[in-house]
Amino acid sequence: MAKKVQTAITPTRTEDYPQWYQQVVKASDMAESSPVRGCMVIKPWGYALWENIQKSMDAKFKKTGVRNAYFPLFIPLSFLEKEAEHVEGFAKECAVVTHHRLEAGPEGGLVPAGELAEPLIVRPTSETIIGDSFAKWITSYRDLPVLINQWANVVRWEMRTRTFLRTSEFLWQEGHTAHATSEEAISRTEQMLEVYANFAEEYLAMPVIRGRKSDSERFPGAVDTLCIEAMMQDRKALQAGTSHFLGQNFAKGSGITFQSADEKEEYAWTTSWGTSTRLIGGMIMTHGDDDGVIMPPRIAPAHIVLLPIFRKPEEKEAVLAYTRKLAEELSQVTYHGRAIEVEVDEREIGGARGWDWIKKGIPVRAEIGPRDMKEDSVFMARRDLSPKEKRGVKREELLATLPAILDEIQQTLFDRALAHREANTRPMDDKEAFYAWFTPENEEKPEIHGGFALSHWCGDGDCEEKIKTDLKVTIRCIPFEGEEEEGTCICCGKPSKKRVIFAKAY
Amino acid sequence: MAKKVQTAITPTRTEDYPQWYQQVVKASDMAESSPVRGCMVIKPWGYALWENIQKSMDAKFKKTGVRNAYFPLFIPLSFLEKEAEHVEGFAKECAVVTHHRLEAGPEGGLVPAGELAEPLIVRPTSETIIGDSFAKWITSYRDLPVLINQWANVVRWEMRTRTFLRTSEFLWQEGHTAHATSEEAISRTEQMLEVYANFAEEYLAMPVIRGRKSDSERFPGAVDTLCIEAMMQDRKALQAGTSHFLGQNFAKGSGITFQSADEKEEYAWTTSWGTSTRLIGGMIMTHGDDDGVIMPPRIAPAHIVLLPIFRKPEEKEAVLAYTRKLAEELSQVTYHGRAIEVEVDEREIGGARGWDWIKKGIPVRAEIGPRDMKEDSVFMARRDLSPKEKRGVKREELLATLPAILDEIQQTLFDRALAHREANTRPMDDKEAFYAWFTPENEEKPEIHGGFALSHWCGDGDCEEKIKTDLKVTIRCIPFEGEEEEGTCICCGKPSKKRVIFAKAY
Ligand SMILES: [Zn+2]
Numbered sequence A, B: 001m002a003k004k005v006q007t008a009i010t011p012t013r014t015e016d017y018p019q020w021y022q023q024v025v026k027a028s029d030m031a032e033s034s035p036v037r038g039c040m041v042i043k044p045w046g047y048a049l050w051e052n053i054q055k056s057m058d059a060k061f062k063k064t065g066v067r068n069a070y071f072p073l074f075i076p077l078s079f080l081e082k083e084a085e086h087v088e089g090f091a092k093e094c095a096v097v098t099h100h101r102l103e104a105g106p107e108g109g110l111v112p113a114g115e116l117a118e119p120l121i122v123r124p125t126s127e128t129i130i131g132d133s134f135a136k137w138i139t140s141y142r143d144l145p146v147l148i149n150q151w152a153n154v155v156r157w158e159m160r161t162r163t164f165l166r167t168s169e170f171l172w173q174e175g176h177t178a179h180a181t182s183e184e185a186i187s188r189t190e191q192m193l194e195v196y197a198n199f200a201e202e203y204l205a206m207p208v209i210r211g212r213k214s215d216s217e218r219f220p221g222a223v224d225t226l227c228i229e230a231m232m233q234d235r236k237a238l239q240a241g242t243s244h245f246l247g248q249n250f251a252k253g254s255g256i257t258f259q260s261a262d263e264k265e266e267y268a269w270t271t272s273w274g275t276s277t278r279l280i281g282g283m284i285m286t287h288g289d290d291d292g293v294i295m296p297p298r299i300a301p302a303h304i305v306l307l308p309i310f311r312k313p314e315e316k317e318a319v320l321a322y323t324r325k326l327a328e329e330l331s332q333v334t335y336h337g338r339a340i341e342v343e344v345d346e347r348e349i350g351g352a353r354g355w356d357w358i359k360k361g362i363p364v365r366a367e368i369g370p371r372d373m374k375e376d377s378v379f380m381a382r383r384d385l386s387p388k389e390k391r392g393v394k395r396e397e398l399l400a401t402l403p404a405i406l407d408e409i410q411q412t413l414f415d416r417a418l419a420h421r422e423a424n425t426r427p428m429d430d431k432e433a434f435y436a437w438f439t440p441e442n443e444e445k446p447e448i449h450g451g452f453a454l455s456h457w458c459g460d461g462d463c464e465e466k467i468k469t470d471l472k473v474t475i476r477c478i479p480f481e482g483e484e485e486e487g488t489c490i491c492c493g494k495p496s497k498k499r500v501i502f503a504k505a506y
């Protein structure tokens, strides 16, 4: 038996993928759980990543004419009652505010007082409260389109939570637009999905499949839900963003009407679209390895860490000065319109220091000892290569080539993830093989198995439901790509015209 | 009697300052009240201003080594009980979450269900929940200092609300730091106050007085509260930012201890500091005139609006093309490291269009008609001058001089505000005169009166309380500036060594 390779994370992905995920998050120092049930604390290394995601995505939104605004955290109960009336599957797990004061209790401590006449709900999403504003803002076709986005925290009470992937409170953006015509709203729905897809692929180095949800997976109240789906390293799907065409449903609920050019009173056509801190979980599971997180350079909180090394006290000053000067020089270099972000780690804690940065996933590490300094060079390592693969690089060369190296890492991550997806995506036409593929050998503690099955589906919800019940496999999307072709439903054998993507999912 | 000048805002500042404020906010399209009691909707023009405030301030924070993070929206009741024990004046008006589900009620509608074992409070501020994290993060002096900031929404239940100035939900940043020594924490407290002061003066063009709060105005639980105070046009003070030295009080409450270099277990020394969307209210009341808001260029959502003008249809295309090209050229120009932001308003609504932008406070307006176009020039107006003061400017000149013009406007706003403050600040040593100055002629609907009184105070809380009760005048701060001098308390006549600032306040 081959000698087991020492890894920074225990267990490894193949040993126990869910545990590996928790350990990677912890080791990266990106987030931790909080004393508030289901809520996370996003620590600086994780939050800086979110800020970069925000900045890049926000710029893409603004380029399409979208503007940011901010709406109340609370939603009056009556707004949700209105929605619940005509929206089946309305999410009911939410935080309910019933009082507006704390008073000293009869036996010490504090007790809720000042009961509200109408309870308030902490927003699980803002369609209704934004709809209320839209109804006021829009009176004529001249006011349209209205293109709004909000960056905000939302709360959906969750019983089983996992950092970044499913938490009771999470951070997200929700876009809401209103249009004069159905065509324009549909085109906006598609446009924003494409913004998400580009962002995922260009920034997160996460290849995604663009498609539409089946009826059962559609956002409650939507006419059409478009989505991007990515494959994680355990071959499960992660929905990385959704864009909904809401038709006139929400406009009717909120009373968003306008006078058309020919002076008729009409309901607006609306869309909504969102992504969240879940993307961070997706990024971790797409690129992380058994040594921890790997940050795609284009959204990494920092690009390079400098690690000064000295053994004798008399070396210290010179090495530190050289290192700090190099940090200064590096931060003058531009990478995709952004200054190179440099970390300098001067802690004297030995080998643990380098491993800390590996686990954090910083793209490039550079050690600087007295000898390197004398040769005006650094000892460089890349996070996409083995931890032991290091090479000497002249200072001038590092300054000149770092952006290209970062681009190479970015491309490597994308290529690897795409190769992984392609290796684990297969057309499947045989029901038995399909069932076998999605059935782990170890039911108790399932090993990594399955993948994306491209199979025919007759369009019947019963077939979808049966596969979900039998295998916990769902239709992730009906992909935009792929020709129509004759086939038979993987479940019932009836005729079908198109393959859809079946997979287990987060 | 002189002919009354037509103004865009009714009433004017002198007619009714509070009403003027509400009307200015409305006319600027920056925010509106929401169906949720006391909560506001921040509209795109207002939110873009907030984004600019965030960007500029955040960069200043990061330069001092502060990093952003994110902590839960909810605070367990027990955390606040702990704080309430040792913090008198603990704010009790807050939103209390008691349930985590909605269920169909017996008579239709939805009712709260799933009662929580322990109620959760929507954060009014995050000392306790962040303290809980600090206690985990900090074990050794090597972990210090910890320098954290959070951009977040907070909720304090308010009965009387006014957009931006006092709302139940508002947006803010709260900085929290922990240090190994008292000296270091005090120096951080001062450093952050200086960051706020610089930001207020350089970006908001709002001159501020730096000082410290008296015992009664100090943040509950703080050892020392530093603040910056600005004078609004109605001569009332607005607290524009506070920075608290918390001593070891909060560290003791949250158990934030560390092992010192000589291996003793010690409590950390902490600070906290915050500013909020209130700054926007302050900016409006500092610079706005009877035609509406005036945006300081360095944080304005946009710098210039282009207003194409054409009467005949055959002129339209050429004028629009010329305008759009100019917009493109202008956005290549840099102003304080940021691309000039250009709005193009192509609406055909006549004179109302120009007035819309005056009321929004955009620094520069440029009309472009067929004749201007022929002369390759625009007809330019500045928001800091009279609406009628316009002049022709060659396109090339506009491109070359716009940054300088914007700087001139920024400086004018600051100078005006400073002159206003100086004109309405006076040393006062006579109690009768002091009382007269702070007593409006019209008690029912007070006219603009008073200002900043620089008066001696003996340091006794009773004197402070008496003046507050009699006049609604409080000690805004004990200013850092100003020499010690012998004098007698404006209230009781006892000896005093320093003048403090008395004023009415928001
Ligand atoms: Zn079927």
Ligand SMILES: [Zn+2]
Pocket (backbone or CB within 6 Å): B457, B458, B459, B460, B463, B489, B490, B491, B492, B493, B494
């Ligand atoms: Zn006195």
